[in-house]
Amino acid sequence: MVNPTEIIPGVIFYSYLATKTKQTVGFLNHNNLVMQVSGQFLLETPTEKITMRGGQMLLIGKNQLGQITKTPLPDEDYETIVISLQEDLLRQIALEENIEMTEKYNGPQNVLVPGNDFLRAFFHSLVPYVRHADEHFVNTMGMLKVREAVHLLLNALPELKNFLFDFSEPHKIDLEKFMLSNFHYNLPVEKFASLTGRSLAGFKRDFRKIFDMAPRHWLQEKRLEEARYLIEDKHKRPSAIYLDLGFESLSHFSHSFKKRFRQSAYGIMQKATEYLTLRGFFY
Incomplete structure (x- = not known):
């Protein structure tokens, strides 16, 4: 079914x-x-x-x-x-x-x-x-x-x-707090703007004032930084986290990760595993 x-x-x-x-x-x-x-x-x-x-x-x-x-x-x-x-x-x-x-x-x-x-x-x-x-x-x-x-x-x-029966539009909320809590959702920038109570132009303007970069660029960077932290420090497998971080496919995530950090996600995972093994931990 x-x-x-x-x-x-x-x-x-x-x-x-x-x-x-x-x-x-x-x-x-x-x-x-x-x-x-x-x-x-x-x-x-x-x-x-x-x-x-x-x-x-x-x-x-x-x-x-x-x-x-x-x-x-x-x-x-x-x-x-x-x-x-x-x-x-x-x-x-x-x-x-x-x-x-x-x-x-x-x-x-x-x-x-x-x-x-x-x-x-x-x-x-x-x-x-x-x-x-x-x-x-x-x-x-x-x-x-x-x-x-x-x-x-x-x-x-x-x-x-x-x-x-509340048909009012979402009110203008704290953009920085909202984005830091919700960056991992795979949504278009237009939807993030709507959820924070802003027009697209107003959202982009306020976003650049806070984060000093365009929304799409920031979202990509933030998701990749979070991915590296989860792989290195929390010992998560790339295949277990890419969807939760807003990437549509494992191949898209792997390509973006390698381009950003100049090494593959699985390579970083392997290094983290070897380090834990040397320290006497089991992974």
Whole structure:
């Protein structure tokens, strides 16, 4: 099975796995409701780490950077249903039902949703749709299910109204702090600009004032410096870190690393291994 499967393109997804996988998500554009059927789901963002198992639900906030690890458990494959709560639909619901934010939401960006009878029933009602997807049937009923999810979330946690129906743009944030925390995500410069609340021109201008170089050049240098540190000091293999540092392929990483440091990543790893061996350590 292709992972994930789009049940309704761009709206409802079903993920099934028999082996563990780590997925560098990058930028999360929309609010997402994740329903864990079985296996273990791990979300890691720059500020938190959240784990879910079968029967749990997580509401993931929009405009975030993150990484997901999907893990089957003993005698239990990995299954997840994801509903993308896209802004166009939320705007439509807000207009039709005269829903307005009462105040700025200041809670966590990711919320483990406590179960109740209504949410559990909704959860189980979705499983046959995604396991036995019939396009015509699901597309006529699917959007009703998305609306139902929104209302059940508001019923369970009324404070989520300010979470779901906040349509404001990201405010201008500390660019230096943000980039030092998130340089490893493989995103275009335009997206970094948006996430820090700036136009592309404003982002480039502020960036050069802080780091004294262009964003793309700085990102490449920062990622390669971090790679060398992880290989030399933390004894990580290049094949284990290149994706986490925003490189699209091992060959691209290896070429860039050798060009920057005039020796291969595996050569540096070998030297570090030999040094540890001489010191009486085992690697």
